[in-house]
Amino acid sequence: MLPRRNVWPPPPTPPTSESEKLARLEAEREAKRVSNAIDDALAAEREQRKRPSNAKILLLGQAESGKSTILKNFQLYFAPKAFHTETEAWRPVIHLNLVRSVNFILGLLEIRHPSTYSGARPRKPSTPDNALSGQLRRLSISLAPLRQVEESLSNRIAGSRPIEEYTDSSEADRYHPAKASEISLRSGAGWTAFLRFRHGGSTSFDRTEKADSEDLQNRRILSACAGDIMTLWAAPEVQRGLKDREITLEEQSGFFLDEVQRICKEDYVPTSDDILRARVHTIGPEEHVIYMESAHETMRSWTVTSQRVAWAQFFDDVHVIIFLAPISGMCLADSLKLWRTICCNKLLISVQFILFLNKVDILTRKIKAGIRFADHVTSFRNKPNEPKEVIKYLSDAFATINQTYSPRKRKMHRHDTKATAVVIDDIREVILLNALSATNML
Structure with a gap:
C-alpha cells in the first residue's frame, strides 16, 4: 500500500467553542510563563556562577570573648531564613x-x-x-x-x-x-x-x-x-x-x-x-559555612572558622582574621599577649586584621558603678575614668602592638561596639575587598 500523502494546503481547522478557545489561550499563557521562569532561573544561575565562590574568615580570641555570638550575628544578618529555621x-x-x-x-x-x-x-x-x-x-x-x-x-x-x-x-x-x-x-x-x-x-x-x-x-x-x-x-x-x-x-x-x-x-x-x-561552649576548631541568601551579595558564601590562637598559623589561606578582645574584665594581659602572637606571625603577613573590642556594655556598667580602670591598669594613670577614654586607650594599645610587631605595615580595622548592622556592613566590606583581591578580581 502506498503511503498516505500529505494534503496541501491542510484542511481548515474546524470551528471551536468559546470555552475551548479560552482554554487554549490560557494554556499558551501558562506555557509562556513557565518558559520565562526557566529563562530567569538560567540567567540567575549564570550570574551566580560569575560571583566569587567563598570568603574565608578566621575568628580568634580567648575563651568567652564572644566568637560564637558574632558568628550567630553573621548568620542572622546574611542568612536570616536559615537562622530562623533553627529557632x-x-x-x-x-x-x-x-x-x-x-x-x-x-x-x-x-x-x-x-x-x-x-x-x-x-x-x-x-x-x-x-x-x-x-x-x-x-x-x-x-x-x-x-x-x-x-x-x-x-x-x-x-x-x-x-x-x-x-x-x-x-x-x-x-x-x-x-x-x-x-x-x-x-x-x-x-x-x-x-x-x-x-x-x-x-x-x-x-x-x-x-x-x-x-x-x-x-x-x-x-x-x-x-x-x-x-x-x-x-x-x-x-x-x-x-x-x-x-x-x-x-x-x-x-x-x-x-x-x-x-x-x-x-x-x-x-x-x-x-x-x-545563648551559650554552648565548644572545644577545638569550629568551621561554619554561611550561604548568602541575598542575590545582591557579591560572595556566594562565607566560611567562618573559630579557632585557638595557637593554631592560627595553619590558616594562612584566610582572607581576614577577626580578633575578639573582651574588655569587660578590665585586665587584658591575656588578650594583648594573644594579639601580639598573631601580629608577629610571618605566615599571616598578607592577612588583614579586624580588631573587635567586645563586651563594651559590661565595661560601661562597671565604670558607671564606680570601678576605676586605673586601679586595674596602672598605666592608665590619671586619665578620665570614662568609658570612651578607656575604650580609646585599649584600642590604641592594640594598634601600637600591631604597628610594632607586624613584619610589615598592615592596616588594622577597629570596632568597639556590639555587632550592629552598621558594624557588620563595615566588616563585610573589609572581607569582600580582601577576598576579591586574593582571587585577582580587583
Missing part, C-alpha cells in the same frame, strides 16, 4: 543555660564552707552559710526537680556520649565557686550541633518521640517552677551571698534569670536576641 532547636540550650544558673545558686546555698572550693576567695559572708531563712530552705526543696531537668537537657544536647566526656571538670567541681557551669561540645559538634539532638540524634521515630516527651516534661517543670525561680533570684540573701563572693551572674554568658517569666512558658519560642545570648 526551636535553641530552646533546650536556653533552658539549660537558665537551669544551670538556678542550680548554681542552689549549690552555693548548700556550701557551708566556700573557701574549701578551689579558686574561691569570698569575703566574709553577711550571714552564716548555715543560717538560711525558711524561705530559702523552702525554695531549695521546691526547685530540687531542676537538677533532673539539667541532667535531661545536658544528655539531650551532648547526645549519646556521657556528658563527662565533654566537660573539663569532675562532678565534684560541678559548681564552680564563681561561675555557673556550662555544657561543652567537641569540635565537629558545632554551634548548631543540637539540631540533630532535637531529632534524637537518630532517624529512629521512637527516639524522637522520647526526646519530644522529655522536652515537654522539662517545659512543664520549668513552667511550674517559674515563680519560685524569680523569688530565689530576687531574695536579698541570695544577692548578698553572690556579692560577698564577688560573683556577677549577669555578666556571664547564657544569663537568662532576667527573663524567667517569658522563657519558662510552655509555649516559649526563642527570639533572635535569646539565641544570640
